Amino acid sequence: MLSVMLDGGKLFDRFAQGELALGIDVMEPSPDLVMFFGQMGFDFCELSMHGSTIDWGVLANLVRAARLTRMTTVAKIPMYPWVGDHDPSLAKDVHRAINLGVSVVLVSVHGKRDVEECVEVTFDTHRPYVYNLKDRRRDEPEVVREEISNNTMVVPCLECDQALSEIDEILAVPNLKMIQLDLLDLSKLWGFLLDYDSTEMWDKLEPILDRCKRRNIKLLTNLGTTEYAPDWPRVWAKRIKRFYEGGFQAITAGSPTKMLRLSTQCLSEELRNIGTSVGIGDATTIRKKPRAS
Numbered sequence: 062m063l064s065v066m067l068d069g070g071k072l073f074d075r076f077a078q079g080e081l082a083l084g085i086d087v088m089e090p091s092p093d094l095v096m097f098f099g100q101m102g103f104d105f106c107e108l109s110m111h112g113s114t115i116d117w118g119v120l121a122n123l124v125r126a127a128r129l130t131r132m133t134t135v136a137k138i139p140m141y142p143w144v145g146d147h148d149p150s151l152a153k154d155v156h157r158a159i160n161l162g163v164s165v166v167l168v169s170v171h172g173k174r175d176v177e178e179c180v181e182v183t184f185d186t187h188r189p190y191v192y193n194l195k196d197r198r199r200d201e202p203e204v205v206r207e208e209i210s211n212n213t214m215v216v217p218c219l220e221c222d223q224a225l226s227e228i229d230e231i232l233a234v235p236n237l238k239m240i241q242l243d244l245l246d247l248s249k250l251w252g253f254l255l256d257y258d259s260t261e262m263w264d265k266l267e268p269i270l271d272r273c274k275r276r277n278i279k280l281l282t283n284l285g286t287t288e289y290a291p292d293w294p295r296v297w298a299k300r301i302k303r304f305y306e307g308g309f310q311a312i313t314a315g316s317p318t319k320m321l322r323l324s325t326q327c328l329s330e331e332l333r334n335i336g337t338s339v340g341i342g343d344a345t346t347i348r349k350k351p352r353a354s
Contacts, residue, residue, distance in 0.1 A: 067191050068128075069214075070128070070134070071131050071132060072164070075310075076310065076311075081305050082133075082311040083312060083314055084103055084133075085098045085105075085106050085107070085315070087106050089113075089318070090114050090115050090119040091123075095108075095126040096129055099131075099132035103132060105134070106123075106134060107313045108123050108124075108136045109137040111139055120161055120163070124163055135281075138168060140170075142221045142224065145171065147172070148171060148175060151168055156185060159183070159188065159213065160188060162188075164214070165214045165216055166216065170217040170219070170224050170231075171224060176217045176234050177234050179215045183209065183236060184209055216238075218240070219240055219243070219247075225250075228269060229272070232272055232273065233276075239279040239280065239310075239311070240273065240278060242282050243283065244282055244285045245283070245285055257285045258303065267307075281311040282304055282311075284313060284314050291330065
């Protein structure tokens with residue numbers, strides 16, 4: 062029987078059914094937020110340790126919170142692929158994340174060497190909460206390897222020149238199942254900053270998408286930076302639909318902070334419109350009209 066601490070969660074279910082996996086980007090050290098979005102039906106949460114206050118202790122608590130709703134945890138470990146050409150510490154951090162119960166580890170890589178070292182860690186059985194895994198590895202090694210393979214992934218993120226130049230070698234790495242294309246950084250690299258829907262942007266993306274499709278490697282991306290619009294949920298849904306139809310199987314749809322900002326701005330504008338429509342000026346100083354004597 063598959064251990065609950067080895068269960069990869071809903072993202073793997075979606076992939077098995079040939080469906081879109083929808084995620085949320087969490088940079089806040091809040092188990093409550095993770096539980097909330099799991100209950101709202103998201104398939105995975107991208108827990109970013111890059112540029113946030115999430116450390117290893119916080120990550121462990123967020124993983125536990127996500128497991129309450131079988132929301133897959135995707136941990137983005139600290140990295141900076143724009144300096145140097147290889148980072149030997151990445152495999153160590155991948156190992157630590159998997160030990161804490163993370164199902165998918167997201168690694169921004171320099172190139173093939175980083176990918177080979179990190180993907181190899183996938184099958185490590187030093188998992189403190191799966192107590193019988195080492196014994197089972199001795200008695201039924203192939204079964205254990207298949208269970209791990211079906212519920213754990215290391216996903217290289219390609220967002221720098223070197224990684225893109227080595228993409229064919231990266232896609233040929235054994236046991237690689239998915240890559241991430243960070244569209245914010247790629248749009249900047251290709252000279253189409255934030256223009257995710259342009260023909261030129263997709264002309265650059267399509268050869269990569271075709272290579273992945275031929276090798277049966279899945280693709281993860283994020284929604285990208287979005288400007289404010291009163292109908293922002295429709296704007297997001299339209300872009301997600303475009304990405305999914307274009308070949309991405311997993312999409313991270315913004316962050317709680319971004320959702321809160323857009324929702325608050327929308328609410329603020331609606332309240333100001335109410336104030337203006339009844340002739341009382343700024344809606345932040347709405348007052349009741351005096352009763353007639």
